[in-house]
Amino acid sequence: MESETALRGKLIVFEGIDRSGKSTQIRLLSQKLSEENIKNEVLTFPYKTTPTGKLLRSYLGNRDESIPKQALHLLFSANRWEVMNRIIKLLKSGTHVITDRYAFSGIAYSVGAEGLDFNWCLIPDTGIVEPDIVFYMDLAPECSSARGNFGSEIYENLENMENVYEVFKRFGNLSYWNNIKANHDRDQIHEKIYSITKKVIEPTNKCLSFLHF
Template identity: 65%
Template structure:
């Protein structure tokens, strides 16, 4: 039974195209919170340490074009479902969870890079835990080419990233979604993210919700 005296952790998600600065800002936020004795755990998707994650890891290495893109989308979604019990347990222990990517990336890359139907792509992720806040690292695809190792990721071409960037815009109406201008001084960007994150952390606990892209209660 959950300890009723423990204030649950908040679920914080970072999203964005490749090379948008997510990893840097996640590290800065996590370290800042830890410095204030605020417990948090970082989780990266896809999680290649799970059974399905290992399959995805093999695919990302081989780039096997024989795997249907619909099947691949379902595998990425299943990988997120593998982590739901763990995320819920961590949140209920009072620790905040910070994830590098979540359902929104899965949908946006399948729609933008693979040409799948948006509504179809949302179905497998319906019912996941809804984040308390999403930070979308908003950067133009052309601005990412100057960042290290551009082009090594499977979908990392300007054409693909433009389409993915456009697909992400379908989520901007969500009340917990925050567009963060990601091209500029990383410390200035961090301070903006930290300010919003602290407000969310200190806010009243409304209970976990199921992800429906319209926020239906659990």
């Protein structure tokens, strides 16, 4: 399913397990694009200023074990849907949107850390905007756990990260999925990401596409 648009911005998604370097590479990419006067906006999921975002912020700050895992997965998905009109508007205006996490994280964590069914977890995000490119920051869980402040986030333990890491592998055959070795030099990683991004953001009249798992 596609909608008509021209010379739109591109949706650039960063994914990966915790402590894989997403935030650093997003910052470097956004700065580089801005230096070249290329319009871009960074969004982080969960997006914590919307109604569902405020609920998720409260949950993540003080985990409520009484919330069913299925309801929590749907809440994370609803949070992405809440921001979808904004993303579409930005893309149609020619602004590139860079996101820290997207549907793939929601699925990987619900399956890997919470034990939910993979196919069931795909359904709620069917219909959101499909990324033009995903940069998957590939970092082995044992390397992630050795980085500073590991364990401070809600799902941060080695077993969870190992399970989530395995689920992420299931998206590796998507045409827009780019595996980035996250244990390489920071600047080398940035150069690779920027090189790929420049090719993807060349002006085109490609219509928006929507996720269909």
